[in-house]
Amino acid sequence: MFFAIPLANKPTWHAPPWMTVLIIVINMLVYWGWQAPEERAVERSAERYARSGLAALEVPHYIRHLEQRVRQAPEEKPHLEGIQALWKAREDALVYQDMWQEQHFREALLAGQVIRTDDPQHAEWQTLRAQLTPQEPKPFTMRWAQYFDRGFTDRPETLLTATFLHGSVSHLLGNMVFLFLFGFTLEMALGSGLYLLLYLLCGVGASAVSLWSHAGTATYGLGASGAIAGLMAMYVVMYKLRRIQFFYMLFFYFNYARWPALMMLPVYMAHELLQQWLGGQGVDYMAHFGGLLSGALLMAALMAVKTLDAPANLVPAAAAPLSDDEAQAQASIQRAQRLTDELDYTAAHQAWHRAARLRPRDPKVLEPWFEVAQHFPDSEGFHTAAKLLLTLPDTDHAARKRLHAHFHTYLKLAKPGPRLSANTLVHLVPAFVKLHAWDDAQRLAGLLHRSTSVHPKWPDTLTLLVNGLTQNNQWEAAMGWLPALQTHAPMAPVTQLLTRQLK
Structure with missing residues (x-):
């Protein structure tokens, strides 16, 4: 894992980065206004699906669809095996949520191309489907995400719309932090209008490279990270060889360093290609690479025809x-x-x-x-x-x-x-209880209990531990502490509770 972010500038509220803020607000509105409600609606629909009886009719066809896909793309086998395990465990709601994202299968299913009229189960399926389908939400994320098996000419608008979609809250917030860190400096240098245009072009370029790289695979892409990678490339090209202070993290090591800004471009690009080669799951590294490439080319072309004044490194106030x-x-x-x-x-x-x-x-x-x-x-x-x-x-x-x-x-x-002193132990036990690290909490509590002198905080520490155990249904472990409770905290409610349990 590697990342490096610049610390050279800070936003000035004399000329606020309103366009950067606006892009962040739009991304958040899309997620909280449409995607999150859709996700909750799909979960409710999945519960109805599990009760409807449709799973017995549709899921075997869905599994055959996945089996056929595995014959064409063996790397999809873990997905198939996961769905087979869910189906065997009768987790129909979870299978439905997976099926919801398989747009091709759903389109064919609802069009009557999976369970056809000559199928003996067609009439039953049609009746059950007629009851469920009107209650299903209209797809939003799948409508505007980028499907890699559709090519450039089918729904070309998704090259852009996919960059405003996110898969989770952490995905959204992480992207927005990096968008602000790189975006406000570029907006200061480019002006709001040109900055917005280049941001959108970087997003389209990232999507195009991703589509080219994953062409034909039955997956989809979404997220602003490709466009943000374009901002990262534009940033370092704009500053060229000027030394910029970066905060960087490599695996578990982190530090500060001053590097020529342009040096970071090949580092960023090599990192994305390496991660793609290593086969990182759940992250579209080729979209990042496409964004970096697009941003670098766009900024180089712009600087060839226009003189840009990169914001000077701001000196903190005295x-x-x-x-x-x-x-x-x-x-x-x-x-x-x-x-x-x-x-x-x-x-x-x-x-x-x-x-x-x-x-x-x-x-x-x-x-x-x-x-x-x-x-x-x-x-x-x-x-x-x-x-x-x-x-x-x-x-x-x-x-x-x-x-x-x-x-x-x-x-x-x-x-x-x-x-480990007694003072250290009475500090660690409550912290580990809050973490639900029960083995360590009880281990340290045992050291306290066996110590030659009773620590003033031992009764409170003991009751906190045993309360935590009971609240997490670890009654056997809690009962093991009853003699200590009866000695050091006989009037505590948890002591009375455990004593009654023995009777």
Whole structure:
């Protein structure tokens, strides 16, 4: 996984990027106004379908349709096997939702070309269909998505309309974030009208390359990511060799770097081709590649006939003078990061330790220190970094997931073994309960229970754990804690509940 986004500019509200905002609003209106309601309507229709008796008549024909497609495209076999498994499990509603997206089959089915008049079941099917079909929603997403087996001349408008459709909320929101990050700078440089025209052309170019690449396959494409890839290419071509600060992520490593902007174009394109070659599922990498190619060619052609002033890198407003402690902290962090980048882990370990003394509750200091300290799992610094990191506030689900991951890393690497204080344990147990990481929560609670002294927070921690177990129907595990509850929290409601269960 790789991505890189520029940090060179920020929007100015003296000349707001209204066109970028408008494109984002249109994408959201299409999804929330039509696609999401359609999805809910299809789910309701699927429930009616499962009760109608039509599945017994139609699904065997649908499976034969998929079997025929697999003979032409063996890579579709997992899809067929999935539908066969659903049919065997009598998940008729889920089969219907899949069938809904197979537009060719549905068209043939509703036109009477699947269950024909000479079929003994035709009269029964026609009666049941007449009852269900008027209640089915009119297709929207499938009407405006791009089908790869239809060619360029059949519904050419979908080359553009497909770029305003999305498959899920995360798909939509992820695309809109990148649209804004690249779009507002280009709108500042091009003006709203020209920017909109080039955006739409990039979308059409991305769809065209995708259609050419996937021609003949029984799938469809949608999403703004191809057009947004065009904006990415236009951005780096516009800045050419000017050094731009990028935030980048490669797998699990992320950092900042200043690179010549144009250098990113072959990197972006190679990444999309590599992902396509690796056979990434569910992502149309060739649409991304087509968008990059279209954006690069369009911007190069535009710059050949028109002088563009790329927005200068904006300098942040002068900040208030730093305190001595803050200046020392920033200097320590910069030195530690430089040593980490240079792979001088011994010096980096010491530098992060000094930075942590100045910022002992800053995850942006503790996490890189913990990562570097993993090279020295028997050092005092590794145990200290883990202790500080594992007692950070679990403010949200993402923070708790990070806490859980750090906990397991520490358990795996710590030498001669982990050092978990009672204060750390009473912090981790509630966080793991919220994650439903029951094995780890009970494991740590057991350490607390067996400790020589009772922690002041142990009764509350214990009742929180057992309440969580009961609410998730883990009664046997909850019962195992009853003796501890009767000792440390005898009046707690959950103690009374479990006591009654024994009677």
